[in-house]
Structures are given as C-alpha cells and as structure tokens.
Amino acid sequence: MSVSIQWENLGFDYMKLPFRFISYYKDGQWDEGCLTKDATLHISESSTALHYGQQAFEGLKAYRTKEGTIQLFRPDRNAARFQATADRLLMPQVPTNKFIDAVKQVVVANKDYVPPYGTRATLYLRPLLIGVGDVIGVRPATEYIFTVFAMPVGNYFKGGLAPTNFLVSEEFDRAAPYGTGAAKVGGNYAGSLLPGKYAKTHGYSDVIYLDPATHTKIEEVGAANFFGITADNEFITPLSPSILPSITKYSLLELAETRLGMKVIEGDVFIDQLERFVEAGACGTAAVISPIGGIQYKNNLHVFYSQTEVGPVTRRLYDELVGIQFGDIEAPEGWIVKVD
Ligand code: PLP
Numbered sequence: 001m002s003v004s005i006q007w008e009n010l011g012f013d014y015m016k017l018p019f020r021f022i023s024y025y026k027d028g029q030w031d032e033g034c035l036t037k038d039a040t041l042h043i044s045e046s047s048t049a050l051h052y053g054q055q056a057f058e059g060l061k062a063y064r065t066k067e068g069t070i071q072l073f074r075p076d077r078n079a080a081r082f083q084a085t086a087d088r089l090l091m092p093q094v095p096t097n098k099f100i101d102a103v104k105q106v107v108v109a110n111k112d113y114v115p116p117y118g119t120r121a122t123l124y125l126r127p128l129l130i131g132v133g134d135v136i137g138v139r140p141a142t143e144y145i146f147t148v149f150a151m152p153v154g155n156y157f158k159g160g161l162a163p164t165n166f167l168v169s170e171e172f173d174r175a176a177p178y179g180t181g182a183a184k185v186g187g188n189y190a191g192s193l194l195p196g197k198y199a200k201t202h203g204y205s206d207v208i209y210l211d212p213a214t215h216t217k218i219e220e221v222g223a224a225n226f227f228g229i230t231a232d233n234e235f236i237t238p239l240s241p242s243i244l245p246s247i248t249k250y251s252l253l254e255l256a257e258t259r260l261g262m263k264v265i266e267g268d269v270f271i272d273q274l275e276r277f278v279e280a281g282a283c284g285t286a287a288v289i290s291p292i293g294g295i296q297y298k299n300n301l302h303v304f305y306s307q308t309e310v311g312p313v314t315r316r317l318y319d320e321l322v323g324i325q326f327g328d329i330e331a332p333e334g335w336i337v338k339v340d
C-alpha cells in the first residue's frame with residue numbers, strides 16, 4: 001500500500017494511523033498486549049491519570065535509511081526514562097523488552113507511514129502509561145494501561161534549521177526544586193501551556209525556563225534542553241535535578257566530545273552571561289537540534305550567531321546526530337536498533 005502524504009510539508013501534528021499497541025496491567029502484572037485499530041481509550045471516570053496526573057509518556061522516532069530499512073535511535077534509553085518516571089509516580093514499570101517490542105510492532109504495522117529517506121521527516125512514537133480503574137482517594141491506581149501510538153512528523157519548531165527566538169519566562173516556572181521536573185509527566189506540560197501561549201503570541205518559538213530556586217540559570221527550552229557553544233570550542237548544557245534528562249542532549253555531549261573534539265560541560269548557564277556563547281540551540285527528539293537565534297530576557301534580545309543562519313558548530317552537531325539517526329554515519333555501539 002502507498003499513502004499519499006506530502007512528507008516535506010509535515011509539521012508536528014496528530015495523525016490517526018491504522019495501528020497502535022495496547023497492554024493492560026491488573027492484579028500485579030502486565031498482559032501480553034496486542035495491536036489494535038481502536039484509537040480510543042475506554043477508561044473509568046475515576047482514573048488517577050485524569051484526576052491526579054498519574055501518567056507518564058515518552059517520545060522517540062523511527063528513521064528510514066537510504067537502503068529503505070527502518071531503525072530506532074536509543075530506544076533502551078527511552079525505556080529506562082519511562083521506568084524512572086513510573087517509579088516517581090508509583091506506577092508499575094514497563095520492562096525494557098516489552099517497551100521496545102511494542103514500539104517495533106507499531107512501526108512495522110504502520111510501516112507505510114514511516115517517511116521516505118531524504119525528506120527529513122520521521123515516524124514519531126508516543127508511548128503512554130496511565131493509571132486507570134476505580135480509585136477516588138489520592139493514591140496510586142491498581143490498574144494501568146500502556147499504549148504506543150505513532151504518526152509521521154516534520155519540524156517541531158517552525159524554523160527547522162533556521163534560527164528562531166525564545167522568550168525567558170520571568171513569571172512562571174516549569175518545575176519545582178525536588179518536584180517532577182526530571183520525570184516525563186503530563187503535569188509539567190500542562191503548566192507550560194500558559195507561558196508557552198504567551199511566548200508564541202508574541203512571536204517567539206517557545207519559553208526558556210529558569211531554575212525555579214534562584215531564577216538566575218537556564219533550565220529548559222520549552223520541550224527541549226538547552227546547549228551553548230563557546231568560542232573556545234566548549235559544548236555547555238545546564239545541569240539541574242529539575243530538567244528532563246534529554247537523550248538527545250546526552251548523545252550530543254558524547255558526540256561533541258568524541259567526534260568533534262570539543263570540551264563538554266554540564267553546569268550552570270547563567271542568564272546574565274549569555275555573551276559567553278557564540279552559538280546556542282535547543283535539542284530533543286521532537287526538536288532534533290533547533291538553533292536559537294536570540295533569547296529575549298527582560299528588555300534585551302541577546303542574539304547569538306545569527307538570526308537567519310545556523311552556526312557552523314551547531315550545523316556539524318546536527319549533521320553528525322541526524323546522520324547517525326538515518327544510518328548515514330556509523331553510530332556508537334548500541335545506539336541503533338533495527339526494526340526490520
Ligand atoms: N525537555 C523536555 C521538557 C522534553 O519534553 C523533551 C522531550 O522529550 C526534552 C527535553 C528532550 O528529551 P529527548 O532528547 O530525550 O527527547
């Protein structure tokens with residue numbers, strides 16, 4: 001079967017594909033799970049996911065190679081983070097092999113929707129874990145649903161590799177110190193909708209959040225991590241217990257060091273010291289690498305490399321990362337998992 005989609009024009013939007021995976025947890029164990037055509041979840045009105053936010057999600061992509069095969073990028077890392085999030089919210093872990101197997105089944109069942117090589121589009125996979133069943137007190141559910149669905153996507157931020165501007169939120173935090181900032185839970189994103197809307201209606205791609213305790217250091221760039229490049233060939237990214245540990249960021253830290261010969265640092269990124277960076281970017285599964293043109297903080301727009309062109313180091317990092325993901329460049333051991 002061939003599907004008629006304008007792959008090059010895809011944004012980051014929901015599309016209902018033929019198949020998704022679903023598995024139920026009851027009486028202390030997961031069932032085997034299966035693929036289904038039913039895109040609607042049927043759950044109790046008292047589900048803890050609905051009332052108390054007892055839910056977790058992940059995001060990863062399937063890539064079509066030049067040879068036409070399909071591959072995943074570090075899905076074991078997503079499985080591990082999904083387990084860490086589950087632990088934080090007292091939900092049962094989805095074992096790594098079950099997680100990767102479910103992802104593979106969804107990719108294979110929807111393989112006509114994995115975008116062709118060369119379009120830069122990918123199949124985005126969304127694993128989701130929710131507390132369901134009849135509970136009304138604030139306590140963990142006894143039943144859970146694990147599902148994985150998918151859709152083809154293009155750029156998350158409109159610019160793609162063209163730099164865009166971001167706005168520092170002075171009024172809102174993304175996460176509390178010792179809260180759930182490091183877990184991939186929906187509540188973190190619900191709280192980001194209002195500042196995100198403000199930023200977008202004022203012409204910015206998204207919000208930059210500062211550390212919630214002192215409001216002096218960069219933490220997150222919307223749904224992506226921050227990195228900056230110095231004139232001394234350093235790759236610097238924030239270190240904080242309340243940011244999401246981005247798989248893309250940790251991959252870039254390794255690639256910057258081992259393949260680009262850069263000095264890599266996880267540390268403080270003070271908002272009043274942006275002049276130390278010659279380039280800056282946002283990184284994540286959805287964001288890939290999105291160059292930051294400028295950061296608006298109070299009354300000042302701090303411009304990095306350029307407002308119109310991606311900087312040379314960001315470009316090299318992008319080429320290395322994306323080259324590995326699409327199978328054009330050899331990956332470090334264990335990073336690529338073939339689907340077919
Ligand atoms: N930060 C937040 C808040 C995110 O939602 C994401 C997306 O997953 C990231 C960072 C990037 O993480 P990753 O590279 O694992 O996709």
Ligand code: COI
Binds near residue numbers: 284285286
């Ligand atoms: C991802 O990059 O996978 C994310 O989860 C970002 C998303 C919230 C759109």
